[in-house]
Amino acid sequence: ERARQFMAAHGNPTQWPSTYPPRDMIVRDIEAGLMFMCMAGDRLGAVFYFREGEEPDYARIWDGAWLDQEPYGVVHRIASAGTVKGAGSFCLSWAWQQCGNVRIDTHRNNVVMQSLLKKNGFEYCGVVHARDGDERLAFQKKKQ
Helix, strand or coil, X not given: CHHHHHHHHCCCCCCCCCCCCCHHHHHHHHHCCCEEEEEECCEEEEEEEEEECCCHHHCCCECCCCXXXXXXXXXXXXXXXXXXXXXXXXXXXXXXXXXXXXXXXXXXXXXXXXXXXXXXXXXXXXEEECCCCCEEEEEEEECC
């Protein structure tokens, strides 16, 4: 809920409607070991989804190209608790350290996430479409 409020306050009110992410999706991700928590001592800093493997939504990319076709990890649904400065950067760094090649997407209106990605060395690659047809801006960071 905190992440939804933050996005709405920063010009991105539609990416995560009140029903997203649904509880059953979060439970499935936790049970599968794909939802991670970023802790600062005993305080929750952020949560995020990470897994290694192909993302079906990334099979086609428009107006650009992925940096490579090597195996990669995927980050989705970074949500900061707003209590720890730099939590989003920590999540991205941790994911990248796992495999050295990470892809992520975000809404065109999510300029905060776009700035965070660029600050953390992610390169804009083009446009992908989510399963629901929504357009997303695609980014990737890989080892040089």
